[in-house]
Amino acid sequence: MTVSRAEFRDAMARLGAAVNIVTSAGPGGRAGVTASAVCSVTDDPPTLLVCLNRTSSGNPVFKANGVICVNTLAAGQRPISEAFSGVGGLTGEARFTHGNWSTMATGAPVLEDAAVSFDCRIAEVLEKGTHSVFFAEILAIRQGLPGRALIWYGRGYHPVGHEVVA
Ligand SMILES: Cc1cc2nc3c(=O)[nH]c(=O)nc-3n(C[C@H](O)[C@H](O)[C@H](O)COP(=O)(O)O)c2cc1C
Numbered sequence: 539m540t541v542s543r544a545e546f547r548d549a550m551a552r553l554g555a556a557v558n559i560v561t562s563a564g565p566g567g568r569a570g571v572t573a574s575a576v577c578s579v580t581d582d583p584p585t586l587l588v589c590l591n592r593t594s595s596g597n598p599v600f601k602a603n604g605v606i607c608v609n610t611l612a613a614g615q616r617p618i619s620e621a622f623s624g625v626g627g628l629t630g631e632a633r634f635t636h637g638n639w640s641t642m643a644t645g646a647p648v649l650e651d652a653a654v655s656f657d658c659r660i661a662e663v664l665e666k667g668t669h670s671v672f673f674a675e676i677l678a679i680r681q682g683l684p685g686r687a688l689i690w691y692g693r694g695y696h697p698v699g700h701e702v703v704a
Contacts, residue, residue, distance in 0.1 A: 566602025607646035613686035613697035
């Protein structure tokens with residue numbers, strides 16, 4: 539029994555996931571891509587992984603720089619997700635006109651008002667099929683204010699959680 543690519547994609551649409559902007563900066567330049575294929579690997583050393591298509595503009599830049607920052611979006615940041623996934627035709631540096639950006643330990647762009655940001659050095663890259671799997675060791679974390687998160691589910695955006703009133 540074999541599973542087609544279409545069947546796999548349809549099935550994966552049933553898995554809700556956080557929406558992240560994965561960024562990088564360094565000798566290879568600045569780049570950022572929207573990615574939902576992000577997950578925890580181990581807390582010792584604190585490590586997450588990101589799966590990125592080999593054809594994505596960010597892929598060679600991440601490898602050249604050796605650092606990434608995973609910025610997990612809050613519910614109101616859908617326009618930033620769209621910009622960094624190529625909606626509107628924005629590429630490269632022009633994507634950073636959406637959102638306000640700073641840096642932490644590695645110099646990779648950190649998104650102001652993200653739900654949480656993980657600043658990482660790339661420890662290992664594994665090539666699998668169409669994608670590269672980046673194992674990223676976390677050097678610094680910045681937690682945003684609590685509030686509603688942005689989830690990608692059923693090929694669409696959904697806010698989850700409760701608004702926190704100060
Ligand atoms: C919500 C959402 C999640 C995405 N997740 C991933 C992902 O995990 N990995 C990936 O390679 N592309 C993902 N993409 C597609 C990329 O954002 C992007 O469109 C694609 O890599 C082409 O990038 P480029 O225009 O920078 O070359 C996602 C797009 C959206 C809208």
